[in-house]
Amino acid sequence: MPLTLAEVEHIAQLARLELTAAEKELYxxxxxxxxxYARRLQALDTAGIPPxxxxxxxxxxxxxxxxxxxxxxxxxLRNAPRIExxxxxxxxxxx
Numbered sequence: 001m002p003l004t005l006a007e008v009e010h011i012a013q014l015a016r017l018e019l020t021a022a023e024k025e026l027y028x029x030x031x032x033x034x035x036x037y038a039r040r041l042q043a044l045d046t047a048g049i050p051p052x053x054x055x056x057x058x059x060x061x062x063x064x065x066x067x068x069x070x071x072x073x074x075x076x077l078r079n080a081p082r083i084e085x086x087x088x089x090x091x092x093x094x095x
Contacts, residue, residue: 001032001035001036001039002028002032003028003031003032003035004028005024005025005028007028008024008027008028008031009024011027011031012024012027073086
């Protein structure tokens with residue numbers, strides 16, 4: 001189902017894009033190809049395939065929390081432009 005130039009112009013307007021005539025034609029072809037591929041995927045029989053969030057086995061990407069030595073406060077504050085009571089002093093963001 002190829003898109004028309006009018007449809008591409010409408011999409012570009014919604015996205016607030018200013019496209020040249022060459023870009024409109026390029027995007028018309030690319031978007032039409034994407035829609036055609038989606039149409040082909042919809043034609044596949046997936047009735048016997050259970051819903052899947054991922055094809056990879058579940059695993060945790062988080063590491064356990066462990067305490068470790070850190071830098072001394074003096075080293076951390078050495079390059080701070082302003083320090084107050086042993087802490088970074090920053091300007092107010094909100095009143």
